[in-house]
Amino acid sequence: MAYDVNLSGMTLKNAIITAAGPWAGNAEGIQRCIDAGAAAVITETICLEERQRISPRLFMKDQQLFNTMLYSNLHLEEWERVLDRIDRKDAKIICSIWGTSASEMAYLGKKLENMGADALEISLSAPIGSRNKLIGYHSPDTEDFIRALVDTVDIPVMAKLSYESASSPYFIKELENAGVSAFSAIDALKGLLGVDLEKKRVLMPTYGGYTGTNIRPVSLAMTAMLRQYSRLPVISSGGVLHFEHVLEFLMLGATAVQLASVIQLYGYDIIYSIIASVENWMASHGYKSIDDIRGAALASLRPFEDIVPRTLVATNSKPCTRTDCTLCKQSCLKEAITRNDNGEIVADTSRCDGCGLCVERCPDQSIRLSWR
Amino acid sequence: MNIKRIAELAGVSVATVSRVVNHPERVRDETREHVLSVMQQYNFTPNWFARSLNLESSNTIALLIPGIETDFFQQIISGVETVAGNKEYAVLFGQTNNYPTREAEFVDMMINRKVDGIIQVNSRLNGEETLLMQNLELPRVHIGKNRVCTSDTLCYVDIEEGARRMTRHLIELGHKIIMALFDEANSNTSEQAFAGINRALRDTGHTIIFSSAQAENSVRGGYLAVQRLIQSKSMPEALIAASDLQAIGAMKAARDAHINIPDDLALASLTDSAVCSVLSPALTALELPSKRLGMAAARMLIDQIEGTLPYVDMPHDLILQPKLKIRESCGNTQDIYEWFD
Numbered sequence: 001m002a003y004d005v006n007l008s009g010m011t012l013k014n015a016i017i018t019a020a021g022p023w024a025g026n027a028e029g030i031q032r033c034i035d036a037g038a039a040a041v042i043t044e045t046i047c048l049e050e051r052q053r054i055s056p057r058l059f060m061k062d063q064q065l066f067n068t069m070l071y072s073n074l075h076l077e078e079w080e081r082v083l084d085r086i087d088r089k090d091a092k093i094i095c096s097i098w099g100t101s102a103s104e105m106a107y108l109g110k111k112l113e114n115m116g117a118d119a120l121e122i123s124l125s126a127p128i129g130s131r132n133k134l135i136g137y138h139s140p141d142t143e144d145f146i147r148a149l150v151d152t153v154d155i156p157v158m159a160k161l162s163y164e165s166a167s168s169p170y171f172i173k174e175l176e177n178a179g180v181s182a183f184s185a186i187d188a189l190k191g192l193l194g195v196d197l198e199k200k201r202v203l204m205p206t207y208g209g210y211t212g213t214n215i216r217p218v219s220l221a222m223t224a225m226l227r228q229y230s231r232l233p234v235i236s237s238g239g240v241l242h243f244e245h246v247l248e249f250l251m252l253g254a255t256a257v258q259l260a261s262v263i264q265l266y267g268y269d270i271i272y273s274i275i276a277s278v279e280n281w282m283a284s285h286g287y288k289s290i291d292d293i294r295g296a297a298l299a300s301l302r303p304f305e306d307i308v309p310r311t312l313v314a315t316n317s318k319p320c321t322r323t324d325c326t327l328c329k330q331s332c333l334k335e336a337i338t339r340n341d342n343g344e345i346v347a348d349t350s351r352c353d354g355c356g357l358c359v360e361r362c363p364d365q366s367i368r369l370s371w372r
Numbered sequence: 373m374n375i376k377r378i379a380e381l382a383g384v385s386v387a388t389v390s391r392v393v394n395h396p397e398r399v400r401d402e403t404r405e406h407v408l409s410v411m412q413q414y415n416f417t418p419n420w421f422a423r424s425l426n427l428e429s430s431n432t433i434a435l436l437i438p439g440i441e442t443d444f445f446q447q448i449i450s451g452v453e454t455v456a457g458n459k460e461y462a463v464l465f466g467q468t469n470n471y472p473t474r475e476a477e478f479v480d481m482m483i484n485r486k487v488d489g490i491i492q493v494n495s496r497l498n499g500e501e502t503l504l505m506q507n508l509e510l511p512r513v514h515i516g517k518n519r520v521c522t523s524d525t526l527c528y529v530d531i532e533e534g535a536r537r538m539t540r541h542l543i544e545l546g547h548k549i550i551m552a553l554f555d556e557a558n559s560n561t562s563e564q565a566f567a568g569i570n571r572a573l574r575d576t577g578h579t580i581i582f583s584s585a586q587a588e589n590s591v592r593g594g595y596l597a598v599q600r601l602i603q604s605k606s607m608p609e610a611l612i613a614a615s616d617l618q619a620i621g622a623m624k625a626a627r628d629a630h631i632n633i634p635d636d637l638a639l640a641s642l643t644d645s646a647v648c649s650v651l652s653p654a655l656t657a658l659e660l661p662s663k664r665l666g667m668a669a670a671r672m673l674i675d676q677i678e679g680t681l682p683y684v685d686m687p688h689d690l691i692l693q694p695k696l697k698i699r700e701s702c703g704n705t706q707d708i709y710e711w712f713d
Contacts, residue, residue, distance in 0.1 A: 048671075048692075049451075049664035076671065077458035100661070100693035101530065107668070107690055111675075114415070 003279055003290050005039065005256050007233055008156035008181040010118060012039035012256060013090055015246065015290055016275050019184075019237050019258035020045055020096035020121060020160070023268065025072055027082045030093070033263075036271035039256070040092035044072040045123045046079055047098050048108055058264070059193050059204045065261050066193055066208030071098065076111060083115045092118040094158070102148035109149045109157070119155050121184055122146065125162035142171070143178045150179035158235065160184040166222045172229045182233040184258065185222045189215055211261045213239045220252060224301055227253035241265075243277035250290060251297035312354045312369040314347040320366040321345070328358035328367055337367075375416075382410040416679075433673060434482035436466045436475055437493040438557070442589065442615060443645040444662045445493065448515060451666020452491060459674050461488070470557050472496040479505060489673045491515060494560055511676035513669045518560050525676070526689040527669040531561055531642070534658040534694035535568030535612070536575075538640055541656070541696060542610045543572065545703045547638050549581045551608035553597050553618055556586040562614070565642055569612070581608075589614055594621025602629050610638035610702065616645040619655055619701075638702040654699035661692045668692070 005012040017040040018024055018033040025044040033041040051071040059066040074082065083093065095117040099105040109120050150157050159180045165171050166185040175183070188209025195202055219238025226234045236249040237258035246257045262270050287293055314336065321343050328345060329337045336351035337358060347358070347367060359367050379386045384407060391399050392407045399407070410416075435452050437445050449465070456463045464487060466478035475497055482490055483504065489511035495518065505512060517528040542550055552569060554562035566584065573580050587593040594613055601607050602625070613619035619641040626633055633639050633653055641648065644657035668690050698704050 047664075048668050049661065075454065075458055075667075077455065101691045103688070103690045104668070104692055107672075111671070 002288075003282055005290055007040075007235070007255055008119065008158070010040075010092055010156065012092060014039045014275050015250060015254075015256045015278070016271065017042060017094070017235060017256050017258045018263060018271060019260035020123065021260050021264070022069055023263040026074065027085045030082065030086050032268040033271060034086065034089055034091045036268045037275045038091055038259075038271050040094050040118070042094040042096050042121055042258070043079070043082075044074075045070070045096040045098050046074075046076065046108065046112065047071045048076065048104060050075050054205075059208060061193055061203075063213055064191075064193070064210065065212040065264070066191055066204060066210055067188065068204065068206055068208045076108070079112070080115050083112075083117070094119040094121050096121045096123050096160070098123045102145045105145065106148045106152040109153045113153045113155050117155060119158060120149070120153065121158045121160050122149065122180075123187070124159050125165050125187060143174045146175060146178035146180060156181040158182040158184055160187055161222075162187045163189055163218055163222065166226060169229045172226065176230060176232060180232070182235055182255070183226055183230065184235040184237055185226055186215070186219045186238050189218070211239065212265075213241050213261075215239045216241075216245060220248060223249055223252045223254050224298060227295065227298060240274075243274045243281060246274060246278050247281060247293065248297075250294050252301075253295035253298055255294070310354075311372045312356075313349045313352040313372045314354070314356075314358055314367050315349060315370045316345070316347055316366060317368040318364075318366050319344050320362075320364065322364070325363065327361040327363070331357040331361050378407070378410055378414065378416055381414070382407045429488055429677070430486045431460060432462045432464055432485070432487045433670070433677075434464045434466065434478070434485075434487045434490040435493070436468055436478050436482075436490065436495070438468050438470045440467055442617065442643070444615070444643050444660060447662035448493060448666035448669075451663040451668075452670040453666075454663075455667045455670035455674070459670075461670075461674065468496070470494070470496060472498075472501070476501050483508065483510065488677045489513070491669050491673055494518070494558060511673055513673040513676070515665060515669050516560055517564060525672050527665055527672065527692075528689070529660045529662070529665055529692045529694050531564040531658075531660075531694065532568035532571070534660070534696065535565040535642060536572045537568075537696045538612060538642070538656075538658055539569045539572035540575070541698060542612075542638060542640065542702055543576050543578060543580060545610075545638065547580075547608075547610035547702075548578065549609040550612065551582070551601075551610070552584040552612040553587045553594065553614055553622070554584055555589040555614040555618075556593075557589060558614075561642075562586075565612075565614075583608070587614070587618060589618060591617050591621040591624070594618030594623075595625045596621070598622040598625035599629075602631070607631070607637065610640070613639065613641045615643045616641045616648055616655065616657060619657070620647070620651070623651065623655075634701050634703040640702050644697055648697070649699065651701075653701045655701045656699045656704065657697055659695040659697050661694065665692055 003014050005015050016038055018038045020042040022044060024030045024033055024041050030041050050073050053073055054068060057068045095112040097108050097120055099108050157180050159175050161183055163186045188211045190207050191210025192207060193203040216239030219236055223234055223236045233255035234253060235256045235258055236254040237260055240246060240257055240259055241262045249257045259271060334351045334353055336348045338346055340346045349372060354369060356369055359369055375386055375389050379389045389407055392404050396404055433456060439445055453463055464482060468475040491513050494516040495514055513525045513527060515527050519526055573582055585597060587597040611622060613622055619639055622639055623633060626637055631637050641655055641657040644659040648655040648657045
């Protein structure tokens with residue numbers, strides 16, 4: 001069964017790309033991504049000047065992961081050796097780049113093309129560190145800036161978008177005019193871990209890139225929105241931890257999907273396991289190609305205004321006498337859910353206005369929505 | 373890929389390819405376009421050709437720099453040296469002290485020592501004085517925004533844009549009388565800064581009184597300049613110093629005269645350095661990516677030497693953007709101790 005993907009003229013053997021990040025910051029890391037079966041590996045972001053790492057640079061609380069890594073700590077010359085050394089097999093190498101001016105980007109991009117990059121990804125609006133604000137966001141300069149790169153190189157140029165930039169149809173149009181051939185979305189959100197109340201200090205020293213499972217819903221929405229704004233391929237990223245997440249993005253129209261935090265959290269082997277699970281699922285459902293499912297869920301996504309109001313109310317689907325759980329009752333602002341004299345949870349259909357939160361939260365499916 | 377192969381592919385003689393490279397005006401437009409397109413197709417560059425014909429590589433490059441006493445030049449040296457080391461080149465070094473004659477002597481000396489290429493920082497040489505290098509087709513990269521001949525490769529920091537943003541910052545903070553101290557030995561950079569300041573003045577709706585003066589690029593230069601301003605009772609509300617050294621001198625003079633920075637005088641520097649953030653008050657300054665500038669210049673030079681220069685169309689410039697580090701010395705009262713524009 002072949003689940004290959006065409007991305008801007010490149011044939012990817014599957015839909016899984018490893019995102020720009022420290023897991024692809026040197027030859028060993030890139031090789032491990034390739035060996036684990038990634039169809040393409042995006043390097044850590046390469047600049048004309050290397051950047052020293054701060055330590056600590058990763059922060060985590062509950063399921064929330066923050067990083068304060070911006071650029072690769074390797075020189076361009078070292079990258080040349082890295083790109084020479086790796087055994088690419090049938091994987092593509094995409095170099096993530098950043099510069100401060102049109103000429104800098106064009107130069108860096110052309111150098112990496114000469115070193116064998118199959119494509120480039122512009123790290124357009126990473127949330128960490130400070131940038132001349134004109135370039136990362138919607139501005140008259142952006143188009144020139146990107147066009148200089150696109151005109152100089154003969155390989156596809158992808159733009160990695162922040163949530164903010166992906167949300168702007170005008171910005172997306174500008175990038176299209178500048179000639180980018182695909183969008184990656186979304187980059188990490190700008191985040192802070194919290195504040196130590198006793199010390200009155202922030203828990204991390206600078207703004208971090210907030211990634212992981214919590215940003216996936218945001219990324220899902222951006223994938224669907226980009227599909228509406230633009231005809232260019234979308235490579236989704238943000239909180240993909242599981243093969244089902246990959247399928248969700250594909251069904252919302254993604255051409256391919258990037259893995260990031262999951263590699264940091266579970267190691268390189270997870271890449272193989274996600275690819276295999278996607279393929280198993282596809283095969284077990286009789287799909288012969290990613291095209292069979294790509295964008296399949298988009299048709300069910302409607303504008304809010306087009307949703308016909310239905311007069312549904314909560315009713316008991318089975319009796320519940322649990323005393324250890326009151327999630328439904330807590331969730332009801334209308335006080336429609338009460339406990340009767342027999343200790344049973346009862347929904348009062350005359351008070352209920354059908355928001356559905358009790359149904360969502362009930363662990364036992366004891367409540368459902370039905371016609372009034 | 374070699375010149376013979378290019379000639380074969382283009383269906384012309386080796387001499388024609390040579391003429392396209394060295395004396396394009398002697399080749400018919402049609403032929404020239406055709407040969408250039410073949411060269412472009414195979415990423416074959418003129419300098420590669422020159423090197424392969426004429427010279428043995430010495431794996432040495434020359435770096436001619438006005439001085440080694442400022443952080444800006446030190447970082448450039450560090451950048452050039454880093455990339456040269458990565459590519460296994462040695463760096464021969466010459467300090468020109470901004471004297472064209474000294475620089476010309478160094479150029480001769482470097483050519484005699486068979487360097488593979490030269491990086492000139494803020495060169496003072498004119499077109500005639502570089503003729504020998506041009507004739508030898510010696511790979512060259514200029515650091516600084518002064519093009520001697522059209523085929524030169526330039527790398528520079530966009531000081532003009534940085535100075536514009538710095539001036540805009542001062543105007544936004546409400547300063548109405550602004551003065552700039554320029555480096556008397558570096559007219560090129562001063563001109564760019566002046567152009568940027570002027571743009572900011574033009575763009576604002578406020579009436580700003582602007583003046584400028586020349587001073588030595590040193591602590592002493594900044595000290596004396598501010599003393600002079602105090603004595604002549606012509607202190608501005610905001611002073612832009614050419615460098616951190618000048619700014620430190622200005623700070624000292626202000627302190628001696630009980631002039632409070634930033635309450636009585638806003639002070640900013642056109643170059644940032646490690647000390648700017650530890651001064652009190654911390655100095656608002658323009659961070660120039662000087663190490664990256666040195667790295668970029670060395671890369672572009674080695675590109676030429678080794679024939680890996682990405683573009684066939686010459687000339688080309690590489691422009692780096694500076695970053696305004698907004699600290700406390702101009703009256704910024706934001707809680708975040710340092711932010712950027």
